[in-house]
Amino acid sequence: MTETDVSYLALEPVFPLSRDPELARWRASLEPPPPPFKPTLREAADDPGDARRLKDLQLACEPITVQTVQHNATTIAEHLVLLAEIGNVHVGFCIASNGSGSPDPTFIQVVAVAPPAPRRGVATALLDSIRARASQHDIAFATREDNAAARALTTRFAERIGASLRPVPSGTYRHGDLGTAHGLGYHPWLMNMRKPQSSQVWRSKYSSDPVVVHRRPGLAIEAALLRVQRQEPLL
Numbered sequence: 001m002t003e004t005d006v007s008y009l010a011l012e013p014v015f016p017l018s019r020d021p022e023l024a025r026w027r028a029s030l031e032p033p034p035p036p037f038k039p040t041l042r043e044a045a046d047d048p049g050d051a052r053r054l055k056d057l058q059l060a061c062e063p064i065t066v067q068t069v070q071h072n073a074t075t076i077a078e079h080l081v082l083l084a085e086i087g088n089v090h091v092g093f094c095i096a097s098n099g100s101g102s103p104d105p106t107f108i109q110v111v112a113v114a115p116p117a118p119r120r121g122v123a124t125a126l127l128d129s130i131r132a133r134a135s136q137h138d139i140a141f142a143t144r145e146d147n148a149a150a151r152a153l154t155t156r157f158a159e160r161i162g163a164s165l166r167p168v169p170s171g172t173y174r175h176g177d178l179g180t181a182h183g184l185g186y187h188p189w190l191m192n193m194r195k196p197q198s199s200q201v202w203r204s205k206y207s208s209d210p211v212v213v214h215r216r217p218g219l220a221i222e223a224a225l226l227r228v229q230r231q232e233p234l235l
């Protein structure tokens, strides 16, 4: 066992968890915060302290899988991990990755917020921040049937950013990218960003003149057909 392994082990909470002093201190500081409630977001540092903070949050946020402190340190080193804090107290986190294929969406693997701070926009702030880092990328996310909060958050977030949300068949993305595991009932979703529309020249079969459209051609065609049905001029 290396020195690093030993230092991570020393940061594991003691059992029973109710006797772990650090966990008890953190839980005591997790009072419902008074308004205005504005979390500070930062990228988790690749150090044992933040790896342990992630573990505190995993222990508090069912049904998130609880990992070892050392595993969390590897996750922080290999993924984008954001911590949400209120006055230096960690209240939520999010893990995202870019995926192993190209072009791949941004994968949101986990988003979790500690119980005293729910429905105050912390998860939304974390997701906003991930999205701001890759605003042109689609976003993939998996939810379990029994996780109504995660499903509602996904729907609400897609609405918020003006993305279309659709289920994608299991197996479209690797479990490693989605942060899921086989056989646990995860359903993947894709939030499809509506790309900024560039002007395109579309030639209508009803007119010899080219039509410059600033929307996707499908919409222009639908609009043109409607005009034909109404016997309106095409241009």
Ligand SMILES: CC(C)(COP(=O)(O)OP(=O)(O)OC[C@H]1O[C@@H](n2cnc3c(N)ncnc32)[C@H](O)[C@@H]1OP(=O)(O)O)[C@@H](O)C(=O)NCCC(=O)NCCS
Residues within 6 Å of the ligand: 061, 062, 063, 064, 109, 110, 111, 112, 113, 114, 117, 118, 119, 120, 121, 122, 123, 124, 125, 147, 148, 149, 150, 152, 153, 154, 156
């Ligand atoms: C899901 C979770 C991350 C939401 O965090 P949050 O900070 O409370 O979410 P927000 O305040 O940003 O909520 C945004 C929207 O999501 C929806 N939502 C969030 N929690 C919800 C709940 N428990 N029930 C129904 N809808 C919910 C709502 O539409 C909400 O908007 P509103 O409050 O204006 O109605 C949090 O409940 C959690 O940590 N759960 C345990 C871990 C988990 O299951 N994570 C998701 C899978 S990785």
